Amino acid sequence: MKKLLVIGALFLLTALFFSCSFERESTDIQYLIGVAQANLSEPWREVMNTEILETAKSYPNVRVVFANAGNSWEKQEADIDKLIRSGIDLLIVSPVESREITPAIGRAHSLIPVIVIDKAIEGYDYSLFIGVDNFLVGKQAGRFIKRQAGSDEIKVIEITGSADSLPVAERMHGFREELVELENIHLIESYSADWLRDKAQDITTENIDLFSGSDVVFAHNDAMAFGVYRAFAEAGINDKIIIGIDGLTGPEGGLALVQAGILEATITCPTGGTEAVNRAMDILSERDGLPKKIFLRSSLMTQSTLKEHYARLPRNTGRTPEDPIVLGFAQLGSESTWREANTKSIISAAEESGITLLFENAELNQGKQIAAIRSFIEAEVDVIAFAPIVSTGWDDVLKEAKAAGIPVICSDRTVEVADETLVTTYLVADFIEEGRRAAVWLVDETRNRDDVRIVEIGGLVGSTPAIDRANGFADFIDRFDTHQIIDSEPGDFIRNLGYDVMTRFLLRHERIDAVYAHNDDMALGAIRAIEEAGLEPGSDILIVSIDGVKDAFQAMKKGKLNCTVECSPLLGPQLMKAVQDYVNGEELPLRIITEEGVFPMEVAKEFFSSRLY
Ligand code: AHR
Numbered sequence: 001m002k003k004l005l006v007i008g009a010l011f012l013l014t015a016l017f018f019s020c021s022f023e024r025e026s027t028d029i030q031y032l033i034g035v036a037q038a039n040l041s042e043p044w045r046e047v048m049n050t051e052i053l054e055t056a057k058s059y060p061n062v063r064v065v066f067a068n069a070g071n072s073w074e075k076q077e078a079d080i081d082k083l084i085r086s087g088i089d090l091l092i093v094s095p096v097e098s099r100e101i102t103p104a105i106g107r108a109h110s111l112i113p114v115i116v117i118d119k120a121i122e123g124y125d126y127s128l129f130i131g132v133d134n135f136l137v138g139k140q141a142g143r144f145i146k147r148q149a150g151s152d153e154i155k156v157i158e159i160t161g162s163a164d165s166l167p168v169a170e171r172m173h174g175f176r177e178e179l180v181e182l183e184n185i186h187l188i189e190s191y192s193a194d195w196l197r198d199k200a201q202d203i204t205t206e207n208i209d210l211f212s213g214s215d216v217v218f219a220h221n222d223a224m225a226f227g228v229y230r231a232f233a234e235a236g237i238n239d240k241i242i243i244g245i246d247g248l249t250g251p252e253g254g255l256a257l258v259q260a261g262i263l264e265a266t267i268t269c270p271t272g273g274t275e276a277v278n279r280a281m282d283i284l285s286e287r288d289g290l291p292k293k294i295f296l297r298s299s300l301m302t303q304s305t306l307k308e309h310y311a312r313l314p315r316n317t318g319r320t321p322e323d324p325i326v327l328g329f330a331q332l333g334s335e336s337t338w339r340e341a342n343t344k345s346i347i348s349a350a351e352e353s354g355i356t357l358l359f360e361n362a363e364l365n366q367g368k369q370i371a372a373i374r375s376f377i378e379a380e381v382d383v384i385a386f387a388p389i390v391s392t393g394w395d396d397v398l399k400e401a402k403a404a405g406i407p408v409i410c411s412d413r414t415v416e417v418a419d420e421t422l423v424t425t426y427l428v429a430d431f432i433e434e435g436r437r438a439a440v441w442l443v444d445e446t447r448n449r450d451d452v453r454i455v456e457i458g459g460l461v462g463s464t465p466a467i468d469r470a471n472g473f474a475d476f477i478d479r480f481d482t483h484q485i486i487d488s489e490p491g492d493f494i495r496n497l498g499y500d501v502m503t504r505f506l507l508r509h510e511r512i513d514a515v516y517a518h519n520d521d522m523a524l525g526a527i528r529a530i531e532e533a534g535l536e537p538g539s540d541i542l543i544v545s546i547d548g549v550k551d552a553f554q555a556m557k558k559g560k561l562n563c564t565v566e567c568s569p570l571l572g573p574q575l576m577k578a579v580q581d582y583v584n585g586e587e588l589p590l591r592i593i594t595e596e597g598v599f600p601m602e603v604a605k606e607f608f609s610s611r612l613y
Pocket of ligand 1: 335336337339412413465518521567
């Protein structure tokens with residue numbers, strides 16, 4: 001009944017939107033939020049709209065107006081333009097198609113903040129993206145099947161959503177990557193049922209001989225998984241493993257289907273509706289430290305993990321404002337200007353938000369960082385956060401934190417752990433994208449040259465920024481025969497080591513055209529080495545680096561550094577918000593990605609005075 005009322009309300013609002021230009025009926029309404037929904041034929045999207053409406057109710061100064069594109073990107077484009085003309089203050093859009101709708105979103109973003117949910121669009125012309133990591137969702141399904149199969153030979157059929165949609169491509173990719181080397185698991189067929197239960201049921205019925213010879217059906221949503229189940233039931237088949245995605249609550253939702261034994265498992269795929277409204281309010285109230293992307297957590301749910309999941313959900317502990325939240329933060333070192341700014345940001349944000357901070361600096365020693373985390377467990381802090389020096393070697397200490405019931409947040413860098421529930425959320429930059437942006441700038445800057453010899457000064461070996469920045473850069477450079485990375489050595493993100501590495505490069509190579517340094521400090525060290533060799537940094541040798549610290553802007557103003565790709569260390573406000581949200585009983589997203597830009601030397605003067613670190 002409640003659901004019917006909510007859907008009724010959505011129709012009413014949609015009708016209102018189309019019949020007249022929207023008006024703020026009451027003076028208490030300060031903000032109008034427009035929602036451009038892709039369609040309402042998928043239950044998942046109905047849930048998204050319901051979440052948006054329900055969450056908006058907790059903000060008395062907000063009204064939400066919905067448009068439904070009925071799966072047509074042309075209609076969605078018209079909806080967006082119409083919503084804008086109606087005077088909305090912020091747009092939430094769940095795209096029908098990524099590429100086609102990108103220009104309309106860009107137009108909207110030039111006028112008001114835009115939150116994109118679910119399908120990413122091309123480029124970065126929006127305020128915030130919220131969605132799940134669909135590649136990971138596919139992998140999670142693959143891993144589950146792998147565990148179920150053991151060494152048995154099994155046959156799998158896949159049922160995907162709409163064939164040309166990005167989430168489908170990403171899920172298929174992740175799923176295949178997990179199973180690719182296994183000779184005992186055979187993916188015998190893949191059908192598209194456009195996310196629809198009845199279509200999946202029909203496909204199963206039409207191909208019942210093939211389906212009855214399979215062992216597992218993996219459907220890209222629970223609705224289609226349920227359709228497969230219904231076709232099997234009609235044919236009297238009940239020995240198949242069926243897996244879905246979404247894990248919605250409610251009578252036909254994936255969680256209930258798992259509970260009832262209809263599905264063996266589902267991978268939860270939160271809609272992002274609640275998160276979108278909460279973040280919209282942060283944007284509209286100009287809250288500090290807003291991220292660029294938020295990846296929501298997807299979890300495998302089976303009958304046995306369902307119980308564990310409910311127990312793990314954070315609860316409002318009845319804490320009063322008088323009880324200060326205690327956060328233990330294990331910083332990895334003081335190796336760079338970036339790191340110093342990061343430390344300051346965390347300390348001052350904790351002070352400003354009234355969070356008691358226990359702060360330890362591991363001085364580039366993983367053992368010390370592990371000991372710091374253990375000391376926080378012993379001190380029974382509310383939340384532990386740390387900037388992992390390298391990506392591996394954390395399983396044991398994080399298991400101890402989990403056993404003590406203390407959530408762990410990774411700040412700045414990620415870790416590789418066997419159990420993904422050991423980390424509650426990642427507050428990080430997109431290091432691969434940073435590397436790619438450095439390469440894009442360099443290729444563009446040298447577009448008329450046909451033999452560009454590049455040297456790379458890498459970060460600390462084994463750290464995620466060093467791994468990802470190298471990969472992001474190389475992936476792009478490798479597409480051009482005209483450019484090659486002729487040498488690469490780590491400089492550990494330390495200025496003096498950047499100088500040492502560059503000195504060696506200059507001795508080893510007769511001609512170097514460009515330096516790519518994984519951070520500004522090492523680039524600044526390299527500049528000194530180039531000058532000592534009697535060459536002019538910035539003209540004889542081009543230099544691109546990452547971070548965007550003030551010293552780099554100084555060097556750009558002097559013409560010695562050509563470009564810096566931003567990686568913001570100002571993570572303190574976002575971290576404190578995540579800590580407070582957790583303690584207040586909210587489920588945190590899987591990954592929160594910070595906003596970053598690219599600054600070539602031509603704009604250094606203009607931006608210098610506004611740089612905050
Ligand atoms: O992890 C972020 C990196 O670590 C910064 O880019 C670098 O300067 C720092 O030391």
